[in-house]
Amino acid sequence: MDLRGNAVTWLGHGTWLWETSEGKRLLVDCWTRNNPACPEEYREPAGLGTIDGILITHGHFDHLTDAAEIIRATGAPAFAIFETAMYLGGRGLESVTGFNKGGTIEVAGCRATMVNAVHSGGITAEDGTIVEGGDPAGYVVEFPDGLVVYHAGDTDVFGDMALIAEIYRPDVAVLPIGDLYTMSPRQAAHAVRLLGVRQVLCGHWGTFPPLTGRPARLRELVGEGVDIPDLEPGQRFG
Secondary structure: OOOOOOOOEOOOOOOOEEEEEOOOOEEEOOOOOOOOHHHOHOOHHHEEEEEEEOOOOOOOOOOOOOOOHHHHHHHOEEEEEEEHHHHHHOOOOOOOOOOOOOOOEEOOEEEEEEEEEEOOOOOOOOOOOEEEEOEEEEEEEEOOOOOOOEEEOOOOOOOOOOHHHHOOOOEEEEEOOOOOOOHHHHHHHHHHHHHHEEEEEEOOOOOOOOOOOOHHHHHHHHOOOOOOOOOOOOOOOO
């Protein structure tokens, strides 16, 4: 997998830690402490090391739960859709910026554009009630050296992935494949074709028994010519 001098570590489920070729560290989603797939050394904020920026895709517990603690511990600026950002701001976090789909921000030396995702985004409050978290989102991240990564977040396949391909021309797609709560390898294979990517990282699988999708099945469906590595949580690429 050619990441042009950048590197990425899968922290299990939907949490990813990128290191740019310029030495900046970008965290995508924040579920570590009680994430059964997250390696022990990354579960506490101190284990993450320096974080220069955070992108949050949506408000579900398996993407947002540890955001407040990590933001406070690292002091990193965080970005999310407006309603999720407002929720975090209401918890005393001043370094969270809200924006919306189509908008582009600078984070950890990269440019990140929020794009659509087909999912839900309610936040489970501490008392168990569901509060408005805004729409779910994905991100197109343009690295300083030209690498373009599409983080789909939690989503099903959708036709406008072809527009993401046309506008941003991603080199790498990070796709959920577990089924049940996101698309399965069957739909993800269509996503790969719509996006036109030749490198795919698979997330949101294997954490719990119902998340049955596997990278090997996606490789079978896509065929030759697309690099889809087997991943282990804690494994670093690049």
